[in-house]
Amino acid sequence: MGKYFYIALTSIRSRLAYLAEVGSKTIFLFVVLYIFLCLWKVTYAETNQTSLGGLTLKQMLWYLVVTESIIMSLPTIATLVDQDVRTGALAMQLVRPMSYPLNMLAQTSGERVLSFALNFFVGSIIALIFVGPLDLTWSAVAMFLMLLPLSFALDFTIYFLIGLAAFWLEDTTGLTLIYSRMTMILGGMLIPLELFPEGWQQLLRVLPFSAIVYGPARAFVTGDWHLFLSVFLQQVVAIIVFTITIRIVYNLALRRVFSHGG
């Protein structure tokens, strides 16, 4: 276990050097959050409501801070796996004592956590300026802190699977794009699920996208216990399902490596 922690730490340390990235993220987040603020301000005013989809304007903006931070923190998991598949590096990793997926998870988690923390920090300051502080409860924070790592892990499993498709596909960037866009739209990045058309909401709550984006963000902003439970359960089940899928696909892929000579 210590090995994986060390890997994660080294990854974080190397990322700290990329300070220019921070600057550009700040600008982007500022632009995006400002625009959303304008949009929702106008919407709340026009519908003459203080609460839309169960959120006040303040909660809405903080919700968007979390969703944006999650989406923007995504490391290039699928690309890394894809590259390792094509260069044969994956085949070489078979000899190492650490199993490849765990290795990759440790490596990218460091990046993801740091990236998220940075995005969230910047986003929070912007939100504080625009709408002021959120009424946080400790339970909301606790729920959020439990859902977030699972959200990252779940996202990882899916991107890892996409990366493994490199064994069979010429180019996985198309899949990556489609999945990331679906996460954006169907995961509630731009608009919470409650504001989707009624018919959609049932379906969307079941799909993994909402567990990755909507779930943690909503929990943070509302501290809703029932929501927490259902999202938590959903995440755990999804992780188990995808992990099993990875094992199956992984073994299929290894068999392919050995039969084709790498």
Place this chain on the structure above:
Amino acid sequence: MDNAVSVTQLAKNFVLKKRDGIRWTQTQVKAVDGISLSIEKGQSVAFIGPNGAGKSTTIKMLTGILHPTSGEATVLGCIPWKERTKLARRIGVVFGQRSQLWYHLPPADTFELLSKIYEIKKDVFESRRDMLIERFQLSEFLDTPVRKLSLGQRMRAEVACSLLHGPEVIFLDEPTIGLDVIARQELRELIREWNREKGVTVFLTSHDAGDIQHVAKRVIVINHGRVVLDDRVSRVRRQYLSRKVLSVKYADTPESISLDGVKTLKESGHAFRFEVDTLAVSIEKVMSEIMRIGSVVDITIEDPPLEEVIAHIYSAPPAAAAGDEAEEEDDDGEA
């Protein structure tokens, strides 16, 4: 004007900004420090010098890319940095880092594009293109994407590109770099032919002594931004380029060599470095003597490095000025 290129006291200063921790230091660098030269139409000139000597800067000023700090120059009667587009129609350029050929397409497509860029009339373009294809032997790969061509083929096509609009002067910067012996020879011959038959003025930069000897009739050496030598190649060759350096490795300790014109530069164990004055003794004789005195394991024959030649030039008294028509030398005999 009978001069293709006319340069008077051309100078270029750069302000070099360096960061030293948090402070910025500014230094004035004289890249070109008063160059004067004139090249008649139809001449073939090699413009050589070590890195940082000011070659590229000079060429950039002559082609209109850079504005000089002071001094004057005209190319074909035009001031390059003032009449850039007008001049560009009449000059051709082959720069090492610059490829005109579109990478994923066959050369034929680039030719067509060039005809549009230079607004060449269709019949003129077609006849000149066909002539270039024939002379440069491009027909075998004319429809092959450039990325699939060998470096030699690509360079031939690049030079052809630069001649498509019928320029009167061509500037070539390291055209044979990276080419194998045969490709190098072919390219040199083509350039030489073009100079001789079409009367195109050739202005060539190179680090390769062979390029200088086989393409140019006149050589201008530049160092530290100044002209250090300006003379006929034949004279320079006799004075400075006649030396060869041989690195030989023997299996055992050989007999000592004593041949006029051969000087032992360095000796360590079974490895030797000889300097041969080819004016005093033929390479053939030297080779047979080297083989005779011992069992050769490895041998390399090189021209002395250009820096050495230039240092030599700098220290030795300069030869008479160029333009002396008294001696007509034919350089064709070289292999």
Place this chain on the structure above:
Amino acid sequence: MNGLTSYLKLAAAYIKINFKSLLAYRGAFISQMVAMFINDFVWIAFWCLFFTRFPVVKGWGVNDVITLWAIAASGFGLAHMFMGNALTLPGIIMRGELDSWLLYPRAVLPHLLLGRSSASSWGDALFGIVVYVIFVKPDLPHLLLFLALICSVAVLFVGFSVFTGSLAFFMGSADSVSVQLRIAMITFSTYPSPIFQGFVKILLFTLLPAMFVSHLPVSALRNMSMLDAFYSFAGAFCVLFAGILMFYLGLRRYESGNLMEMRG
């Protein structure tokens, strides 16, 4: 006018060779176009969802925002289909590739801009037109005005890209700065204009001229207003001239060699 026809012919030659070059890697070309399509479509999906729940926002309905996206996408796509090098101008300047373009008997800026075509931009261009025709179902006058307006937006984007790219003549990190500015410009251009008020609105008419994408063209189409169309074009050409000016100022600096350390 002779000069103009000459450059139009040049543009035609470049479009032909650029297209041919993109086709040489057909698979990559198509997949990049499709990727852009998907990308743009996600936003349309978002707005459809949004407007299902909130049918009217400051007088804007779903048709208006789809029109906006169509104009923005096609305008941006058109700009960089023909003048792909506008996107990579900072890199061209920093790598000294300008020299290459200076050796041709052509004005540097238009020539170098034409030198490349951005594959994904073809997807943007096509997307806008397709979406406009299918979703908004315009009549002929509206369609013609739409086509004219996307040209206006294209001019605007070229001008903006040239302006921000030319910063590379003056500063080292112009590459990332111009990318940031471009993203900001595109983002602001693709939201309903009435949501921006006050100081920001002024900003969006000047330094970050997104209003000439999101406000004037959309309102021109809503009301078939030739005045608004005229203002769109006027704004676009102002931005273009600013870009050209910035470029040639920078070029003068480049040609006197004060840009960076000398090479050899």
